[in-house]
Amino acid sequence: MTAHRSLIRRAAAVATAATAAVALAACGGGNDGSAGHDGHGRTSSPSTSASAGQGEHNGADVAFAKGMIPHHRQAVEMADLAQSRARSAEVRKLAAEIEKAQDPEIRTLSGWLASWGEEVPEEGRSAGHGEHSMSGMMTPEEMDELEKASGTAFDTAFMQMMIKHHEGAVEMARTEQADGAYQPAKDMADAIVTSQSAEITRMNELLGNN
Known part of the structure; x- marks a missing residue:
């Protein structure tokens, strides 16, 4: 009985961890994509413009x-x-x-x-x-x-x-x-x-x- 409850707890913990990992990946991926897009838009474009203006x-x-x-x-x-x-x-x-x-x-x-x-x-x-x-x-x-x-x-x-x-x-x-x-x-x-x-x-x- 004790072994059975322990097995259930481990299975529940694994499921919770997997769910959290999926949620974190989805959240992180969205943020990275957004940050990367905004970053390129806000940092690389002025840099490119400055380079073009000088060259x-x-x-x-x-x-x-x-x-x-x-x-x-x-x-x-x-x-x-x-x-x-x-x-x-x-x-x-x-x-x-x-x-x-x-x-x-x-x-x-x-x-x-x-x-x-x-x-x-x-x-x-x-x-x-x-x-x-x-x-x-x-x-x-x-x-x-x-x-x-x-x-x-x-x-x-x-x-x-x-x-x-x-x-x-x-x-x-x-x-x-x-x-x-x-x-x-x-x-x-x-x-x-x-x-x-x-x-x-x-x-x-x-x-x-x-």
């Missing part, structure tokens, strides 16, 4: 880099002239800031193009000659005029030309903000809009236009 580029990014390189090169050339020709210390300071900001950006833009298998624009005035009308770049004649100026006349010509130049850069940067896909390029465009808009205001104030 992918489109035609607008290429156009931005190819246009901004000669544009920046000309600004640096203009800034170099200011160091020996400008009368105003404020103009020389502004020119130095422009050169300091744009030289590294030229290298960055060139690196992007190389990594994308695109050609980096050639150096020299002729490379950017065809773009002056759409991007605010100076014509060779305007650059010659600036080179021949000195003192107060240089200061005025430099700021007037650089305002036009910056306005072209801001326009190009806004196009990249709207149409680009490569996040570092869009970030650079943001920085260009902010910094060069501020410099336009500063130059207008020095010219007495505000």
Whole structure:
């Protein structure tokens, strides 16, 4: 009798354990599936998006880099002239800031193009000659005029030309903000809009236009 009751208790215990195991497996499986789905949706998707945003580029990014390189090169050339020709210390300071900001950006833009298998624009005035009308770049004649100026006349010509130049850069940067896909390029465009808009205001104030 004792043995019979013991057998019944063991059978009941096994049945209870089996039921609990089945319930636990079903519950755990549902949670794992739900957590796994939510996890992928909440963690891997942003990661994938971030990776795509950093790594992918489109035609607008290429156009931005190819246009901004000669544009920046000309600004640096203009800034170099200011160091020996400008009368105003404020103009020389502004020119130095422009050169300091744009030289590294030229290298960055060139690196992007190389990594994308695109050609980096050639150096020299002729490379950017065809773009002056759409991007605010100076014509060779305007650059010659600036080179021949000195003192107060240089200061005025430099700021007037650089305002036009910056306005072209801001326009190009806004196009990249709207149409680009490569996040570092869009970030650079943001920085260009902010910094060069501020410099336009500063130059207008020095010219007495505000």
